Every structure is written in C-alpha cells, then in structure tokens.
Amino acid sequence: MNSNDIIFALDIGTRVVVGIVGVGNNGKFSVLAVEQMEHENRVMFDGQVHDIDKVANVIVKIKEKLENSLNIKLREVCIAAAGRSLKTQLARAEKNIEEEHEITIEDINNLELEALEIAQNAVISQSGLTKYHTVGYTVSNYYLNGLPITNLKGHKGHEIAVEILATFLPYDVVEGLYAAVKNAGLEVSYITLEPIAAINVAIKPEIRMLNIALVDIGAGTSDIAISKEGNIIAYSMVPYAGDEITESIATHYLTDFNTAEKIKKSTKSEIKFKDILNIEHKVTRDEVVEVIMPQIKTLAQKICDEIVKYNGKSPSAVFLVGGSSNLPHLPEEIASILKLPVNRVSVRDAKSIEVLEYKGKKLKGPESITPIGIGYSAMINKRKDFIKVFVENEPVKIFNIKNPNVMDILLTINYDPKSLIAQKGKDLTFTLNGKSITIKGKDGTPSQIYVNNALANLKTPVKEGDKITIIKGIKGEDASLTARELLKQQKGGIIYVNNKRVNLDYEINDGDEVVIKEGMPSFTVTVNGKEVTLKGKEEYLFVDIFNFVDLKIENNKVPEMKLNGKRASYTDVLKPGDNIEIEI
Incomplete structure (x- = not known):
C-alpha cells in the first residue's frame, strides 16, 4: 500500500472523535479501518475546542490504534470545522446613482461587497470576535428604485440595493482544531465544513440541482445546509438537539444525565434503570416516547422554521443525519410541518452512501455520515485548505472552502469598498430667485484591479500565489460656480x-x-451745461459725478458745488434730470 494514497479523516465531535483510514478506489472511498472514542470530560462545546491537550490525547489514542491495526504510520489528517460554529448573517446594502447612469457589473459587484462588509460588521458586533473567515454568500434579492428585480445590469434608476445571506467561520474554531491536531503529532492536509462533508456523501451530485435541506442533528445543535441549482445556498443552526431530549427524560424520571442518555438510546421494549434516589424503575419504550414527544415536536418546529427562513419556502426534500436524527417520529413531524410526503424526509445512513466501500460494522448509522464525508471530500478535492495570495505585495491567507475570488480576499483584509467606486464630485445645489438649481459634480475615474498584471474584477478567481494590485479610483471634481x-x-x-x-x-x-x-436704469443729468449719462450702479451720490466728467482740481482746493441751484455736498443723492454746477 502506498502511504501517499492513504486518507486519514478525523471527525472531532463535541462528545465523540471518529477516525477513518481509507483509500480512493475508482471514484469510491474504500474504508480500511475505523476507530472512535469519547472525550473523558467536556473538553469541547458546540464544535469548538476548549481544552487543546485533552482533545489531542484522544486523537493520539485513535491514531495509534489505527496505525497498529494497519501497520502504517499516519502523519497527515483531514478534518472538518463544525457547522454549528458558522455565523450566518442577512445584510442589505443600498446606493443612490445618477438616473442617466446605466448600471454595470462593477456597480453590482461593489454593491455586493458593501453588503458583505455590513454582514461581517454585524457578526463582529454580535459575537465580540474580530477575525472571521468568509465561507461564502448568496444574493437573496436585487432592488431597483425599491422594487425587486432579477438582474440590475443595464438598467437605469436612482437607487439600487441588494440583500445577501453571508456565512462566516470564526478563526478561533479553525485555530483550535489545528492546535489539537498539531499536538497529536499530525499535520492537517485538508479541511472542510461538516455540513459540506455530509452533503458530499448524503446528496448525490446529480440530485443536488434539487432544493434539498440537510440537517445534522447532534447533541447540542442541529446544523442545516440547503442545496439548490447545484450549490449550497445557505447554512444555519438551531441551538436545540439531542441534549434537550435527554434533559426532559432526566427531569421526568429524576435521573442523572448519563442515565437519561442511556434511556433515550435504548431500543429495548422494556427499560430498567435507577433514579438519583436509587429507586429502581421499569418503563416501556412507548412510555419514554410519550414523555419526550413534546420536545421532539419542538425540535421539529425549530428545524422547519429555520429551513423556511433561509430557503424562503419548504424544500423538495429533507435529509437527516447525525446521532439524534434517530429520534422516534422526528421525520414524520418534520414532514407534517413542511407539508411534505413522509417519504421525502429521509434519515440517511452508511448504507445510502453509494461512493462508500466498507464491510465492517462500526460505520452504519446516521452519525457515520460526517466522518465518511470528510474522507470522501478529501479524496475528491486535492486542493489546499488555505491559499496564500498577495495584495500590494502583502501576503493574505484565506480559508479555501469554496472557489475564492478577489472579493473574498478584499473582505478578509477589510478593504474599504468605497475606495473601489468611481466617486462623482459633489453636486452644488442652491436657489436662484426662489427656484432650486443643481449643478452636477464631474464623474470620477474608476478603480482598476489587476491579478498577475492582467485586468480583473471583484469576481475574478484567485489561486495560490496570485498577486493582486489595485489602482484606486479618483474622485471627480466638485461642482463650482462664481x-x-x-x-x-x-x-x-x-x-x-x-x-x-x-x-x-x-x-x-x-x-x-x-x-x-436687474441693474438700475441709466439716467441723464446736466453738468455745467452738458448732459452726462450715469449707468452701472443702483444709486448715485454727488461724488460719483467725478467718475463721469473730466475736471482737474488743484491740490487741496475744494470746488464749489450746486445741485439744482442749491449748495451741494458729496453725499447728496442724484436723480434723473438734476442740474449740477461745479466751479473749480
């Protein structure tokens, strides 16, 4: 066996760690060995590592068992980040535009980037964390002048808007997993998301064009991924799952949590146990189901509400995976709420995975879907989990869950999307004789994006080592008028x-x-017997006459001045027809 062909997949769960070793075989994932082990204590919460050393100890034990059973040395491992750690955020961005402007692809891309920035800021505000990986986003709706529209390109209007559903993954989740794996003496060769891993084996590519919701129901949360038209369009999570069912049993029968968990999982028709007072009980399976049915109905309702919230309607089918998907009557309850035929809500297990080759018994229930999916996803995806690109010669590392593009890179470095927009100069608005007048500012020069010196845009794909250069746009001149x-x-x-x-x-x-x-009408006066026309002012004083007649006055001599036969002063106001006498 060539060690380079070996795929070691680890599903590091909140309670259980599952390790699978397999190889690719003509498009199928052939499992060679499986080991699983529970954490000794609560060292993980909701898919996030809290005690790195203790999680690493479990990984080491599983690794050593697999190595001994196969007589090989494992150095690399494939892992998955928990879907329950994903942060999904709805966001809306709006922008006013010139009515005569024809909307371009660049306008739309910049608008989407602004919406992504709004979504990321909202997630940071809600969580208190500052660093997130961008997993992806889906456009829910475009709007033109406040009304929904399928495609903005080529239209004209005064306002455009977009609504998106964006998904982010906290850096802490990935870094915690990496640290635990490193402490176990392993190197991560591939990473994905648990919902993506589950979908890769639970929903065949040929049916992924259908609108299907996959729900991974674990102990603490129920993770949801929705596929449509060949893509995963949404992720979400419900903080309600198997533990709530266990707690209802513990409360009803007065037992500790572990005893209640055994009662929940038991398939016997008659179940015996002792409560915390050491009193022995004997109940039927039907009695237990009756106790937990209110919580099962609540779980089904919460799952369905979340699916409809992000899908907009009931999907075509629902696939259930995860240990708690085995809860009694859960598929029927979900089908009823979503108004689907019961056979369209299916619990998936290892037998339903066509790409799996395995003859053992350790992988059989719906809880085996995710660990198998991690191994299979690694087999079909040879790319790295992270890629490094350069923005203005500065290195940037991005999580490689989906095919990244320039927009993803800029969002990672918190690039201001407004600097990409060709900003128009400021308009000048004033009133002229009571009427509003607006003089338009001049158009700006658009920014330019280059990938490896080739002209690109926000949606241009990027790969390992690419170099991104951005020439910022130049703002247009503000309108001005004297x-x-x-x-x-x-x-x-x-x-x-x-x-x-x-x-x-x-x-x-x-x-x-x-x-x-309008200027004052010109008028005529007589100066020393000659007519002189005054013009250019609203009002004229006697002194203004010296601007219209050529009189030479000797230094320091005061002329004798008369206005209409009377002695005049320099400040007398002149009127049409006045007779002026000036004697030097």
Missing part, C-alpha cells in the same frame, strides 16, 4: 446672496439663496 459666471449665464444684473450683495468673485456655496436683480 457670481461672475452666474451673471454671465443670466445676462447681467446685480447679485445678492443670502440677502447681501456680493462681488463678482464670490464662490456660490451649497444651500445659498441667490437673487439676481
């Missing part, structure tokens, strides 16, 4: 801004109230 420019457009007059007369160099500001009045 009083002089405005008067030229209005063919002269006198300009007032906010009730004050301004000079011609005044820059009109946003929100200004501008009034343009």
Whole structure:
C-alpha cells in the first residue's frame, strides 16, 4: 500500500472523535479501518475546542490504534470545522446613482461587497470576535428604485440595493482544531465544513440541482445546509438537539444525565434503570416516547422554521443525519410541518452512501455520515485548505472552502469598498430667485484591479500565489460656480446672496439663496451745461459725478458745488434730470 494514497479523516465531535483510514478506489472511498472514542470530560462545546491537550490525547489514542491495526504510520489528517460554529448573517446594502447612469457589473459587484462588509460588521458586533473567515454568500434579492428585480445590469434608476445571506467561520474554531491536531503529532492536509462533508456523501451530485435541506442533528445543535441549482445556498443552526431530549427524560424520571442518555438510546421494549434516589424503575419504550414527544415536536418546529427562513419556502426534500436524527417520529413531524410526503424526509445512513466501500460494522448509522464525508471530500478535492495570495505585495491567507475570488480576499483584509467606486464630485445645489438649481459634480475615474498584471474584477478567481494590485479610483471634481459666471449665464444684473450683495468673485456655496436683480436704469443729468449719462450702479451720490466728467482740481482746493441751484455736498443723492454746477 502506498502511504501517499492513504486518507486519514478525523471527525472531532463535541462528545465523540471518529477516525477513518481509507483509500480512493475508482471514484469510491474504500474504508480500511475505523476507530472512535469519547472525550473523558467536556473538553469541547458546540464544535469548538476548549481544552487543546485533552482533545489531542484522544486523537493520539485513535491514531495509534489505527496505525497498529494497519501497520502504517499516519502523519497527515483531514478534518472538518463544525457547522454549528458558522455565523450566518442577512445584510442589505443600498446606493443612490445618477438616473442617466446605466448600471454595470462593477456597480453590482461593489454593491455586493458593501453588503458583505455590513454582514461581517454585524457578526463582529454580535459575537465580540474580530477575525472571521468568509465561507461564502448568496444574493437573496436585487432592488431597483425599491422594487425587486432579477438582474440590475443595464438598467437605469436612482437607487439600487441588494440583500445577501453571508456565512462566516470564526478563526478561533479553525485555530483550535489545528492546535489539537498539531499536538497529536499530525499535520492537517485538508479541511472542510461538516455540513459540506455530509452533503458530499448524503446528496448525490446529480440530485443536488434539487432544493434539498440537510440537517445534522447532534447533541447540542442541529446544523442545516440547503442545496439548490447545484450549490449550497445557505447554512444555519438551531441551538436545540439531542441534549434537550435527554434533559426532559432526566427531569421526568429524576435521573442523572448519563442515565437519561442511556434511556433515550435504548431500543429495548422494556427499560430498567435507577433514579438519583436509587429507586429502581421499569418503563416501556412507548412510555419514554410519550414523555419526550413534546420536545421532539419542538425540535421539529425549530428545524422547519429555520429551513423556511433561509430557503424562503419548504424544500423538495429533507435529509437527516447525525446521532439524534434517530429520534422516534422526528421525520414524520418534520414532514407534517413542511407539508411534505413522509417519504421525502429521509434519515440517511452508511448504507445510502453509494461512493462508500466498507464491510465492517462500526460505520452504519446516521452519525457515520460526517466522518465518511470528510474522507470522501478529501479524496475528491486535492486542493489546499488555505491559499496564500498577495495584495500590494502583502501576503493574505484565506480559508479555501469554496472557489475564492478577489472579493473574498478584499473582505478578509477589510478593504474599504468605497475606495473601489468611481466617486462623482459633489453636486452644488442652491436657489436662484426662489427656484432650486443643481449643478452636477464631474464623474470620477474608476478603480482598476489587476491579478498577475492582467485586468480583473471583484469576481475574478484567485489561486495560490496570485498577486493582486489595485489602482484606486479618483474622485471627480466638485461642482463650482462664481457670481461672475452666474451673471454671465443670466445676462447681467446685480447679485445678492443670502440677502447681501456680493462681488463678482464670490464662490456660490451649497444651500445659498441667490437673487439676481436687474441693474438700475441709466439716467441723464446736466453738468455745467452738458448732459452726462450715469449707468452701472443702483444709486448715485454727488461724488460719483467725478467718475463721469473730466475736471482737474488743484491740490487741496475744494470746488464749489450746486445741485439744482442749491449748495451741494458729496453725499447728496442724484436723480434723473438734476442740474449740477461745479466751479473749480
């Protein structure tokens, strides 16, 4: 046996760790050996490692048993991050656009990136963590001017919006798994998500085009993955599962948790046990089922509510996996709530996996789906779990769950999506003689994205070692206007801004109230017997006459001035037809 062909898969569960060694065989996953072991204490909660050393001890024991049974040395392992650790967030992004602008793919991509940033910020705010891997997102709806639309490209309007369902995985979950595996003397060669691993073996590719919900019902949570049109469109989790059923038994019969767990799992028609008072009981299986039915109904309702929330309606079928999917009457309850035929809610086990080759007895129930799926997923996916790319020569590492693209990379480094948008200059809005006027700012220069020096966009795929370069867009010039420019457009007059007369160099500001009045009509006066026409001002004083007539006044000599035969002063106001006498 070639050691390079060996696939070692570990399902590191909250209570049980399952190890599988297998090889690929003509497209099937052939299992050579299986070992499983429970944690001695509660060292994991909801799929996240809390005590690295104790989890590592269990992994070491499983590893050594497998090595001894197969007479091989295991150095690499494939693992999965728990679906229950996923953070799923709905988000909406909106953007105002120019009505004459035709919506482009770049506009749509930038809008989606803004929605992703909003989703990530919401998850960070809710959890308190600051670092997340982006698993993926699905567009729920596009909107144009507030109304739903299938595709925004090529349309025109004043507002566009998008709603997305985004999924993130905390760094802590992955790093905890990596640390436990490393302490066990192993190196991670492949990582996936538990729901993806389960789907890979529970839902055949040829039926993945159908709308199917897979529910992994464990001890602490029920993880949900939904497929449609060949893709996984949503992940979610219900914090209600097998432990709630066990607790209802413990409460009813007054037992400790472990005894209640044995009662729940027993398939005997008559079950014997002792309560905490050491009183012996003998109950039938039907009596136990009657006790737990209210919790089973609650579990079914919660699962169905979550499926409809993210799928928008009942799916075509529901596949149940995980140890707690064996709960009595659970498939029937789910079928009833979703209004599906009972045969469309199916509990999947190892026998239903067509790509599995295995003759042993350790892998048989629905709890075996995920560990088999991890091994099979590693077999069909040879890519690395993380890839490293460079943004402006700085290395960036991203979780390789899906085919990553430029958008995923930029979200990982918290790149500001607004810097990618060709920002238009600020408009100038003011009122002119009571009417609102808007002068448009100039269009900006769009940003440019390059991958390995080739022009790209946000949806361009990236691979190990790619180099991403971003030339930021340049904002357009803000709209501007001077009083002089405005008067030229209005063919002269006198300009007032906010009730004050301004000079011609005044820059009109946003929100200004501008009034343009016609200039005072020109009029004629007589100066020393000659007619002189005054023009260019709203009001004229006697002193203004010296701007219209050529009179040479000797230094320090005060001329004698008369207005209409009376002695005049420099500040007298002139009127049409006035007779002016000036004696030097």
